[in-house]
Amino acid sequence: MRMTARPENVHQTRLLRLLRDEGARSRAELGDVVHLSRSKLAVELDRLVELGLVEPAGLAASRGGRRSNIVRLSRHLRLIGIDIGATSIDVAVTDGGLEILGHVSMPCNVREGPDVVLDHALDLVGKLRGQGLIDEIHGAGIGVPGPVSFREGVPVVPPIMPGWDRFPVREVISQKLGCPVLVDNDVNLMALGEVHAGLARSAEDFLLVKIGTGVGCGIVVDGRIYRGMSGSAGDIGHIRVDDNGPTCVCGNTGCLEAYFSGAALARDALAAARSGRSAFFAQRLEQAGALTALDVADAVAAGDPVGVRMVREGGRRVGQVLAGLISFFNPGLVVIGGGVAGLGHVLLAEIRSVVYRRSPPLATGNLPIVLSELGDTAGVLGATRLISDHIFSAT
Amino acid sequence: MRMTARPENVHQTRLLRLLRDEGARSRAELGDVVHLSRSKLAVELDRLVELGLVEPAGLAASRGGRRSNIVRLSRHLRLIGIDIGATSIDVAVTDGGLEILGHVSMPCNVREGPDVVLDHALDLVGKLRGQGLIDEIHGAGIGVPGPVSFREGVPVVPPIMPGWDRFPVREVISQKLGCPVLVDNDVNLMALGEVHAGLARSAEDFLLVKIGTGVGCGIVVDGRIYRGMSGSAGDIGHIRVDDNGPTCVCGNTGCLEAYFSGAALARDALAAARSGRSAFFAQRLEQAGALTALDVADAVAAGDPVGVRMVREGGRRVGQVLAGLISFFNPGLVVIGGGVAGLGHVLLAEIRSVVYRRSPPLATGNLPIVLSELGDTAGVLGATRLISDHIFSAT
Known part of the structure; x- marks a missing residue:
């Protein structure tokens, strides 16, 4: 190499x-x-x-x-960003200035294990190479949907990634691509994407809350990712909202994710369809045979009251957790991102309402709470930013 | 000067x-x-x-x-640490190595305002001087029980300190003592005390939870105090524990402090005495005419079941909040300090039990949760550490 x-x-x-x-x-x-x-x-x-x-x-x-x-x-510099989510892979190639030259993606269940998933990721890199966008690769950053030992470049006991525990992701990809590679949690990389090109460019201390299949948080202190003692900082999906809430995949009751996440919304939409409470969801279910968080977004857009209510109640739960974290962390900015952020201003209004009521005025006085503007590119962009910070450092 | x-x-x-x-x-x-x-x-x-x-x-x-x-x-170096609490003032003098040479304190209500309270603090410095412990003072650190703009050296909208908002504490004390002065939140200084001489000496990222009249948290990132955007980081006393809880002084319902703090314990002990549920508290009330958190500590020591139950329920609430913060922050150590920490192992056991059940195993696997061993000296020691870091820095 x-x-x-x-x-x-x-x-x-x-x-x-x-x-x-x-x-x-x-x-x-x-x-x-x-x-x-x-x-x-x-x-x-x-x-x-x-x-x-x-x-x-x-x-x-x-x-x-x-x-x-x-x-x-140099115009020849090429960086690769790989964003492995719970149900999809995104790969982008950028130049040295982190301008995205090409971006491809595919659905892929992370539960298929590292061999299958990383092969798919490498296929996507090959696709970009086939488009003539890549000659030599100078570095790659990879995000995975679970806790990571950043120093070792391996996932650590990741709950939704069977087969990935301590799999040498960094080493394998570094050998295949012939370049330096760094691995991090996907939400941390979204936060880095916001630092580079998003609303957080000038924020020193900020939080990126990702609401996708699950819920997670990227923490930036002094412009740098804060990862915590064992790489699990920001793992807020299982913070308790209520003792008597629904049972979560983690075995506890009343976790935030069990109330509000892509998975929870799909579950609640299905219940609303079957119970006849929502004609909108019943019709969707009949057409498609299944329901996802995207159907909830459509329901909100169509003004379906059951869908709007689901999002407002979910927003309230997210707001409750966030109010506590804002009291604790006193950030300068909160950015909401991830698939469910597509629910947009209904969600945002509810989150803001709870936070501004429950957090100390001193902490919220100058605190913007905003939706990410980067969409799908936050993760891959953050991944290239991570590796670029590394290769643009003195050895 | x-x-x-x-x-x-x-x-x-x-x-x-x-x-x-x-x-x-x-x-x-x-x-x-x-x-x-x-x-x-x-x-x-x-x-x-x-x-x-x-x-x-x-x-x-x-x-x-x-x-x-x-x-x-130099054996002539003298640093002063002033710890202004809600109901007391502690002042200590140390040498350059932060060995405490003398420590005096007095009860004092911070609500009496800056003129009265700072005069008392200066009287205590005078008392140490009278003991022949001080010639020239080389620097002083001051902690106050509220948010502080560290850069400006002034309290900012402190809820329990009427008359202190933006009062120039640093400037006034610097002029009176003729030395450099820094002002910080009292809980931050307790955390610095732990960094210097306590259980956190080798911890990079840790939390100091103070349970006294109120509840607060000091946050240390990479060995340094994290203060947040407006100096209110760690202000966890008003994090929501339950929607239907008691009304808090802040006007919300179900805040942590309203469930468990020195003030809440005194309130609950009084209720237990008056309702006849606890003979222990009834007898105390008759003897003393009032009840404080110290009476609750005595009740626990005496095995009074009502007192033990109050501390266990309070510990559970603190544990719930702490479990969320540990999920978020993934610290390497949690130290419990402050007056109510005198409730000791009953409190600690309950906090640990909730945290270890509710936080992600990866975050708690190697996480010690311990009681502070510094007692009353944590704050004054942290204050001298703060100013010593400052005067031992290149200008």
């Missing part, structure tokens, strides 16, 4: 991240920002060009003297 | 903190740890001696060659 070139010192790291986040810059402009002497800056940039990480890109407009040379990240 | 000398670079900072945390060391031993050349180390240490921060302390035993000189923090 050919090793991807890495920067050799903090100045080179700083220059690479500037070019990634701000785009092409003239040498003069870079000098203004990094506070290096002109000759020292030239040495570092020349070295980055030699390493194949940076390339010249013509002359800048004059600032009164000699025209300065523009540099940019 | 004479300015306290401060270190001038990161090497000096590192040396001061080593001497603070590890005690006197020979120059040779320090050289082994800080990776400076012998001559560079000598320059930095000589400068610290010149600044009056470090002093020679004789010769070390020979390690085979010339005997090395021992250095230690």
